[in-house]
Every structure is written in C-alpha cells, then in structure tokens.
Amino acid sequence: MYKDKGFLELEELGTRLPSENRLENGPVAVIECIQEIPCNPCQDACPKGAIKKFEHINDTPEINMDLCNGCGLCISACPGLAIFIVWKNYSENEALIKIPYELLPIPTEGAQYSLLDRTGEIIGIGRVVKVQTVKTNPKSKTVWIAIPKPLCMEARNIRIGECK
Amino acid sequence: MQSRYDVVIIGGGPAGLCSAISLGKTGLSVLLIERDPFLGGQLVKQTHMFFGSKEQFAGTRGFQIGTKLTEQTMSFHNITILLDTIASGYYPEENILLALQNDTILHRISFKKIILATGASEKFLLFENNAIPGIFGAGAVQTLMNVFGVLPGKEVVMVGSGNIGLIVSYQLIQAGAHVKAIIEAAPTVGGYFVHAAKIRRLGVPIFTKTTIKRAIGNENVEGVELIDMDEKWNMVAGTERQVKCDTLCLSVGLSPLSELLYQLRCEMKYIPELGGSVAIRDVTLKTTNPNVFIAGDVAGIEEASSAMLEGTIAGISTAESLGIHNIESKKIKEEANQFLEAMRAGVIGEKIRYGLSKVEGSHV
Numbered sequence: 001m002y003k004d005k006g007f008l009e010l011e012e013l014g015t016r017l018p019s020e021n022r023l024e025n026g027p028v029a030v031i032e033c034i035q036e037i038p039c040n041p042c043q044d045a046c047p048k049g050a051i052k053k054f055e056h057i058n059d060t061p062e063i064n065m066d067l068c069n070g071c072g073l074c075i076s077a078c079p080g081l082a083i084f085i086v087w088k089n090y091s092e093n094e095a096l097i098k099i100p101y102e103l104l105p106i107p108t109e110g111a112q113y114s115l116l117d118r119t120g121e122i123i124g125i126g127r128v129v130k131v132q133t134v135k136t137n138p139k140s141k142t143v144w145i146a147i148p149k150p151l152c153m154e155a156r157n158i159r160i161g162e163c164k
Numbered sequence: 165m166q167s168r169y170d171v172v173i174i175g176g177g178p179a180g181l182c183s184a185i186s187l188g189k190t191g192l193s194v195l196l197i198e199r200d201p202f203l204g205g206q207l208v209k210q211t212h213m214f215f216g217s218k219e220q221f222a223g224t225r226g227f228q229i230g231t232k233l234t235e236q237t238m239s240f241h242n243i244t245i246l247l248d249t250i251a252s253g254y255y256p257e258e259n260i261l262l263a264l265q266n267d268t269i270l271h272r273i274s275f276k277k278i279i280l281a282t283g284a285s286e287k288f289l290l291f292e293n294n295a296i297p298g299i300f301g302a303g304a305v306q307t308l309m310n311v312f313g314v315l316p317g318k319e320v321v322m323v324g325s326g327n328i329g330l331i332v333s334y335q336l337i338q339a340g341a342h343v344k345a346i347i348e349a350a351p352t353v354g355g356y357f358v359h360a361a362k363i364r365r366l367g368v369p370i371f372t373k374t375t376i377k378r379a380i381g382n383e384n385v386e387g388v389e390l391i392d393m394d395e396k397w398n399m400v401a402g403t404e405r406q407v408k409c410d411t412l413c414l415s416v417g418l419s420p421l422s423e424l425l426y427q428l429r430c431e432m433k434y435i436p437e438l439g440g441s442v443a444i445r446d447v448t449l450k451t452t453n454p455n456v457f458i459a460g461d462v463a464g465i466e467e468a469s470s471a472m473l474e475g476t477i478a479g480i481s482t483a484e485s486l487g488i489h490n491i492e493s494k495k496i497k498e499e500a501n502q503f504l505e506a507m508r509a510g511v512i513g514e515k516i517r518y519g520l521s522k523v524e525g526s527h528v
Binding site: 002037058118120156 | 212218222223225325351356362364366368469506507508509511513
C-alpha cells in the first residue's frame with residue numbers, strides 16, 4: 001500500500017492507468033495522485049480540458065485520456081510533482097517519458113543517465129532528449145527521456161553521475 | 165518607549181501578515197511585531213510549490229508567497245513594523261505589552277485589540293545521547309540551508325515522515341546532502357503521499373514502525389541505532405541496527421507558542437489533535453478575552469494555507485470588533501471561511517476537524 005511504503009504499485013492506479021490501447025496511440029499523461037489532499041491546480045492546467053474540474057478541493061484528479069495529447073503542460077503545474085507523460089511508441093525501440101525534475105546539475109540533452117523506478121532502484125539507462133523550461137515555473141524542469149519500451153510504466157526518475 | 169495602537173499583531177508569518185493586510189485597508193493604527201530581522205515567518209524557508217487552490221497561491225513557492233505578503237503589508241502607511249523584536253510579556257492591570265527590540269530598546273505598548281499569530285515551536289524527542297552536536301530540528305535545518313545557505317551535514321537520517329520531514333528531506337537532497345533514511349514510528353507515512361513518492365524515487369527508504377533508540381558518537385553524531393516498534397508502540401528487542409550518519413534531523417511535530425495567551429487571560433485547553441495548548445475561540449477567532457484574537461499555528465497546528473486564511477479572518481474580525489464594517493471585507497471573510505471549511509473537509513482534515521470541535525464554542 002502506498003501509505004505504508006511511500007510509493008505506489010501500478011495496480012493502485014486502477015482506472016487512472018491508461019489502457020494498453022491508449023498507450024499504443026500516442027503520448028498520454030499518467031497522474032500518480034491517488035490520495036485525497038486539498039490541492040487542485042492541475043484542473044486549470046490542461047489547454048485541452050482533459051483534466052476534469054474538481055467538485056471539491058480534496059478530490060483526486062481524473063483525466064479524459066481521449067482528450068489528452070500528452071503535451072505535458074500539466075507536469076509543471078502539479079505542486080506534488082506527480083504527473084508524468086508516457087509515449088510508448090516514441091520510436092520503434094524506445095518509449096519517451098516526460099518527468100518533473102528539480103535537482104542540480106540540470107541534465108544535458110543527449111546524455112545518458114541511470115533510470116530509476118518509483119523506489120529509486122536503477123532499472124536501466126535513458127537518454128535525455130530535451131530539457132524543457134516552463135515560463136511560469138522556471139526552476140522546475142520537465143525532462144524528456146528516451147527509454148527502453150518495456151520500462152515505460154516503471155521508469156520515473158534519472159540519476160546523474162551513476163550511469164553504468 | 166511608550167506607544168498606543170488600535171491593534172497589535174504579534175508574529176509576521178503567513179497568519180500575521182494576512183491579518184495586517186486585512187487591517188491595512190481599514191486605516192486603523194496597527195503595530196506588527198516580528199522576532200526575526202525579516203517578515204515572512206516560516207514562508208521564507210519554503211522552496212516547494214504550495215498545494216491548495218490558486219486563490220491560496222497554489223503552485224507558487226512558499227518564499228515567493230512570503231515576499232508578496234510582505235510587500236503588500238509594507239505598502240500600508242497605517243502599519244508600523246517592528247523587526248528583531250520579541251513580545252516578552254503582558255501586564256493586564258496596565259494593559260501594557262512589553263516588547264524588546266534588538267535586545268536594547270524596550271517598548272511599552274498599549275492597544276485596543278491584539279492578534280496573536282506567534283506560530284509554533286518544534287517538539288523534541290527523548291532518546292539516549294540526544295544532546296550531542298549534529299542533532300537538529302527540521303526547522304533549524306531549513307533555516308540553515310534555505311536562509312543562511314549552510315548545509316548542516318552530509319549524511320542525514322530524518323526522524324518523522326510528516327510533511328515537514330518529507331519536504332526537508334527533499335530539500336536536503338536538493339542542497340547536495342545524502343538522506344540515508346526517513347524513519348517513522350507509526351505504521352504509515354504521515355505526510356502527503358506525493359511528497360513521499362518524490363523522496364522514494366530518489367532512492368531514500370522510509371522505514372515505518374521504526375524509532376530511534378540512541379545516537380552514536382561522543383563529540384558529534386557518528387550514527388544512529390534504529391529499532392522496530394510493535395503495534396503497542398513498544399520497542400522490539402533484538403531488532404536494533406545501526407546506520408552511519410553525521411546528522412540527525414528531528415521532525416516529530418510542532419507545539420503552539422501560546423505563553424502570551426496565558427498572560428492575556430485567555431481560557432486554554434489541551435487538544436492533542438491541535439498540537440498542544442490552544443485558546444478556546446469562536447468562529448471569528450476571538451478568544452474568551454474579547455480583546456484577543458488568534459490565527460495560524462498558535463490556534464492549532466495546520467498548514468500555511470490555513471494560517472493565511474485564519475489571518476485574514478482574524479484581521480477582519482478584529483476590525484469589526486472595533487466597529488469597522490464594510491461589505492467587501494465581510495465577503496472576503498465569508499470566502500475565507502468557506503475555503504477553510506473546504507480544505508479541512510477531506511480525509512486529511514479529519515484530525516483538525518476533531519480538534520476544532522473541542523475548542524470552537526460556537527463553531528457552525
């Protein structure tokens with residue numbers, strides 16, 4: 001359970017998980033926010049209106065996967081850094097994830113780094129494709145990482161300096 | 165120095181600043197007293213984006229909220245600000261508040277109304293060898309890192325997984341420290357899951373049902389001995405293990421800074437859910453002493469977002485108690501109350517709702 005361990009298992013996402021079919025059809029946001037807390041900035045973040053407006057500030061976010069085009073604007077709007085973009089068919093062999101990143105040094109575009117899962121375990125190597133800065137929140141970067149396809153629902157972080 | 169004000173506010177954190185801003189618009193003479201050499205209270209150390217709703221600055225980093233509120237407060241000419249000043253005592257017979265500025269100037273202040281927004285102090289933890297250098301409160305670590313730019317240690321064990329423990333662990337990593345573990349006596353993580361998830365995916369383990377048995381080291385911290393806890397919160401003998409570290413950071417809760425409320429003859433009650441002794445109050449945040457209002461952590465330990473809302477409510481209530489009514493501020497107060505109620509309505513707010521039910525005489 002996420003409350004005992006501090007990280008969630010995929011099944012805990014339940015219906016918040018994009019379907020296999022949706023994952024095949026282009027980039028999509030995965031919002032890993034399943035605990036009711038008083039927080040709602042994500043509801044105004046999506047230009048496509050894919051994140052449902054909250055009835056109550058303690059609601060958890062719900063996303064309409066058909067409206068979401070994986071642009072990633074919601075990533076930097078989330079104070080909990082809980083939103084990720086998963087693009088399974090980025091290329092033939094690689095998936096692409098977009099993650100929020102607030103550490104120094106800022107990753108270098110083109111460089112390879114260790115890929116970490118939700119527990120911080122190293123599970124592979126990823127290549128940074130782009131480091132994006134959003135004007136409204138310049139200190140939090142959105143990092144685009146090309147990763148081995150099978151890791152697209154596991155990889156959620158990178159570590160700089162320990163690439164094996 | 166002797167002076168008279170309509171309203172004195174003690175504490176220039178999120179609650180006190182919001183009280184000041186709501187009073188700034190009234191034209192009343194207001195004195196704001198702050199212990200630190202700057203305004204903002206704990207906001208100045210908060211580098212993370214705030215939660216809540218956009219009306220309460222959600223998505224803005226805490227220190228930026230502090231700057232905004234400070235600038236707004238300083239724009240009012242009817243607000244006098246005393247920095248580096250400690251409100252040290254109240255004498256009811258003379259209605260005199262003593263405040264010591266820069267350790268040298270003693271102010272004798274009289275007032276019609278007073279708002280206590282003194283905040284909270286950190287709780288400490290009893291364990292063997294807990295007085296050696298290298299053991300810090302999480303608030304002290306935040307001050308060293310984020311106010312003075314000093315990293316207190318390289319290898320840190322954090323005790324407590326509430327929001328402060330999780331956030332300070334994250335900030336320690338951002339500042340370049342290695343957080344070896346977060347330990348938590350309860351069976352579940354105390355703070356928001358999303359804060360915990362941020363730390364976990366950086367590789368920091370969170371050990372629940374675990375406490376600290378002793379600190380290791382003579383001159384300074386060299387490590388800690390951890391031990392498991394059972395369902396009855398007893399240490400389980402034989403489960404001791406040692407973790408090497410040079411810093412131990414305690415984040416085990418806060419207590420309201422309520423001493424002045426006793427001197428102001430407010431009726432107090434010990435409410436564990438609110439962090440300690442708090443004043444009995446009504447929904448306007450007026451205590452049993454009709455000249456005393458409270459806001460923020462001193463009224464019960466909660467988040468900065470609720471402190472800001474309470475500050476606004478207490479400021480407007482204070483103005484109303486001095487006969488200043490206007491439609492706009494009445495509306496602002498109603499909205500603040502609605503926001504507070506909404507924030508506290510969820511599962512997370514259960515504890516605070518229970519605590520408040522025991523102190524709010526006329527709570528609706």
